[in-house]
Amino acid sequence: MALAVPTSLSPSKVASFRDCALAFRFSAIDRLPEPPSVPAAKGTTVHRALELLHCLPADERTPDAAQACLAQALDDVLGSEEYAPLALAGEQREAFAAEAADLLRRYFGIEDPRRIEAIGLELKLEAEVGGVVLRGIIDRLELGPDGELIVTDYKTGRVPSERFEHGRLGGVHFYAYLCEAVLGRRPAKIQLLYLAEPVAIVAEPSDQSIRGLEKKVGAIWSAVERACEREDFRPNPGRLCDWCSFQAWCPTFGGDPAQAPGRAQLVGL
Numbered sequence: 721m722a723l724a725v726p727t728s729l730s731p732s733k734v735a736s737f738r739d740c741a742l743a744f745r746f747s748a749i750d751r752l753p754e755p756p757s758v759p760a761a762k763g764t765t766v767h768r769a770l771e772l773l774h775c776l777p778a779d780e781r782t783p784d785a786a787q788a789c790l791a792q793a794l795d796d797v798l799g800s801e802e803y804a805p806l807a808l809a810g811e812q813r814e815a816f817a818a819e820a821a822d823l824l825r826r827y828f829g830i831e832d833p834r835r836i837e838a839i840g841l842e843l844k845l846e847a848e849v850g851g852v853v854l855r856g857i858i859d860r861l862e863l864g865p866d867g868e869l870i871v872t873d874y875k876t877g878r879v880p881s882e883r884f885e886h887g888r889l890g891g892v893h894f895y896a897y898l899c900e901a902v903l904g905r906r907p908a909k910i911q912l913l914y915l916a917e918p919v920a921i922v923a924e925p926s927d928q929s930i931r932g933l934e935k936k937v938g939a940i941w942s943a944v945e946r947a948c949e950r951e952d953f954r955p956n957p958g959r960l961c962d963w964c965s966f967q968a969w970c971p972t973f974g975g976d977p978a979q980a981p982g983r984a985q986l987v988g989l
């Protein structure tokens with residue numbers, strides 16, 4: 721029996737399929753629940769604080785204001801349905817808040833937010849390409865000095881090695897593509913702001929990068945359809961296994977995918 725093909729693709733789903741097809745299946749097709757993680761909560765908190773910061777009038781976007789935004793972001797995120805189960809309290813919560821505060825301080829080493837003219841924050845965009853719905857959330861869309869569009873994505877992890885950098889920028893080209901499809905204008909610049917370093921990685925979308933993205937999405941979609949048809953999603957052991965929530969059902973770790981919660985019923989076991 722063929723598996724149901726997912727209805728849409730996002731940058732994280734594309735990356736997940738390329739990193740490990742079996743993990744993609746557990747997450748995007750079987751929809752197995754994944755426990756919340758502290759790094760994901762920290763990333764969400766810092767994103768929320770920066771969103772709040774950029775909602776302030778330009779001249780009020782100071783480092784002190786960013787820390788005030790962080791206080792609200794901590795309540796919003798750690799109290800949310802998704803992250804409340806982490807139950808961070810006491811010293812754990814203090815350490816979490818201190819690390820998020822440090823990332824926000826470092827953000828000011830990359831840019832001066834008083835000079836940013838954001839026209840969209842946490843912007844949800846989707847477009848259909850060749851029968852595939854592409855879906856993504858742009859952290860920030862802004863107008864540059866000459867009225868050009870700039871797409872910005874905040875990163876709270878480390879800068880990837882050169883080998884992985886192309887893949888990460890591929891994610892931002894994805895946003896550039898969505899922007900052009902939905903708003904009718906191609907961004908002049910796309911940038912990843914790695915707050916921990918702090919450093920910005922910048923690229924300019926071109927006809928070539930957009931065509932490359934279309935080809936890549938088409939190829940991945942075909943591969944996903946083929947894998948669903950054949951029920952063939954293979955594990956790809958690597959460094960991501962250390963953080964994978966699905967180890968218990970992964971053959972690499974002695975597990976059986978058919979025994980994953982929900983899977984047993986799906987395969988009629």
Ligand code: SF4
Pocket residue numbers: 740741742743955956957958960961964965966967970971972973
């Ligand atoms: S443990 Fe590793 S190989 Fe197995 S599903 Fe997760 S990422 Fe893939």
